[in-house]
Amino acid sequence: MKHNFGAGPCLLPPEVFAEASQAVLDFNDTGLSILEISHRSEEFEAVIEEAEALVRSLLDIPNDYSVMFLQGGGSQQFAMIPLNLLAEDKTAAYLDTGIWAKKAIQEAAKIGHAEVIASSAGASYSYIPKDFIVPTDAAYLHYTSNNTVYGTEWFETPKSSVPLVADMSSDIMSKQIDVSDFGLIYAGAQKNLGPAGVTVVIMKNELVGLSGRSIPKIFDYNEHIKAKSLYHTPPVFAIYVMLLNLRWLKRLGGIAYISNKNAIKAEMLYDEIDQNPLFIGTSAREDRSRMNITFLMRDKMGGSAFLKKADDKSRFLKLVEDNGIVGINGHRSAGGFRVSNYNALPISSMKVLVEVMQEFARKY
Structure with a gap:
């Protein structure tokens, strides 16, 4: 899948x-x-x-x-x-x-x-x-x-x-x-x-x-x-x-239903970004999009945000690919990673991504 x-x-x-x-x-x-x-x-x-x-x-x-x-x-x-x-x-x-x-x-x-x-x-x-x-x-x-x-x-x-x-x-x-x-x-x-x-x-x-x-x-x-x-x-x-x-x-159930579902999915990923030592969000907290979630890799010691060397990103993307995840590379003008959380995305897919991020943190 x-x-x-x-x-x-x-x-x-x-x-x-x-x-x-x-x-x-x-x-x-x-x-x-x-x-x-x-x-x-x-x-x-x-x-x-x-x-x-x-x-x-x-x-x-x-x-x-x-x-x-x-x-x-x-x-x-x-x-x-x-x-x-x-x-x-x-x-x-x-x-x-x-x-x-x-x-x-x-x-x-x-x-x-x-x-x-x-x-x-x-x-x-x-x-x-x-x-x-x-x-x-x-x-x-x-x-x-x-x-x-x-x-x-x-x-x-x-x-x-x-x-x-x-x-x-x-x-x-x-x-x-x-x-x-x-x-x-x-x-x-x-x-x-x-x-x-x-x-x-x-x-x-x-x-x-x-x-x-x-x-x-x-x-x-x-x-x-x-x-x-x-x-x-x-x-x-x-x-x-x-x-x-x-x-x-x-x-x-219309927009009321889907809005609540989208909020749940976005919160799952933002919570992981904020607590995972290898990733950091790129947008102001009060303006964080629920549709397109952007983040970077960061230093393990919690230093200032920067995209780590290419082999680290490649290692993460390989793990992502092995788990059937596609489409998270950031826009060419912004770099990093971008996760799109559109209406039809199931909560189960967001759960898989969060689990992969946690696995990557444990390994590296």
């Missing part, structure tokens, strides 16, 4: 794989594969309608919000957001907490004026900025709710008097949120929602056309809302697998 801690694409529940594989051969006894049914058919219309209904139900989305299933991942949203929300005479405010926030800022700056009002870059993105002032005349405030590379997470929604825009690609549906606090939420599916290929966008209707810009239809939220996410051929299979995953989450 493999224990998949990879940062994405995410692992999915076994029953979702089973249902999806059957649909590849024969979708709902139609005699056609899910890969070949028409996106204009009644069968797929039912899929996309149920998927939207589940997103709305699980997140308790108010009626004055639209839900879109788009392509292009979070990276396309980095550009679509300023194209749709940032008027030429306005400024967009951004919070810089990691690689993906920085990429969003860079894209916005190509379209209009983007201002970084707070950043933790000077401390290697090891914490979430707490003290910042949001310009009251900003078009919107953008932040990344969970930072996959550096292992930090926002546990309180930023206060803002302007529309709040959130990249929730790596923690959507992992914890409860109040959608009414936001003007727009977007999330690539490949962490907690489903496979790569579909991006969920949740948008307050009053923001449609806010920028006043003339933009290509393919980048215009209003066009996708009017077409009910069928402006062009959608990622049919990705939406279907996401539907299966949302059904699974609903059956379990």
Whole structure:
């Protein structure tokens, strides 16, 4: 058995794989594969309608919000957001907490004026900025709710008097949120929602056309809302697998259930990191992500944190591999180790990792 801690694409529940594989051969006894049914058919219309209904139900989305299933991942949203929300005479405010926030800022700056009002870059993105002032005349405030590379997470929604825009690609549906606090939420599916290929966008209707810009239809939220996410051929299979995953989450007990489960798993690993003499966490304790847990090796005598010589890391990774654990190497820009704790990860897998860390400490 493999224990998949990879940062994405995410692992999915076994029953979702089973249902999806059957649909590849024969979708709902139609005699056609899910890969070949028409996106204009009644069968797929039912899929996309149920998927939207589940997103709305699980997140308790108010009626004055639209839900879109788009392509292009979070990276396309980095550009679509300023194209749709940032008027030429306005400024967009951004919070810089990691690689993906920085990429969003860079894209916005190509379209209009983007201002970084707070950043933790000077401390290697090891914490979430707490003290910042949001310009009251900003078009919107953008932040990344969970930072996959550096292992930090926002546990309180930023206060803002302007529309709040959130990249929730790596923690959507992992914890409860109040959608009414936001003007727009977007999330690539490949962490907690489903496979790569579909991006969920949740948008307050009053923001449609806010920028006043003339933009290509393919980048215009209003066009996708009017077409009910069928402006062009959608990622049919990705939406279907996401539907299966949302059904699974609903059956379990929804976000309240999964949030508690995720907290238990994260606490297991953080407790081990804090008590194991060979490892040390990299992010501020109050901002430790429950989705992406980052840590380094340290000196046995408890000295300052540093990545030990390559053979020590290789020895640990070999032990990890021997126990069926995959995907814990840190991001290339941060080094160390990264453990992703997405919704479908079983508690038993986290237990195996903790036991391997304890075994490594005993041996070395």
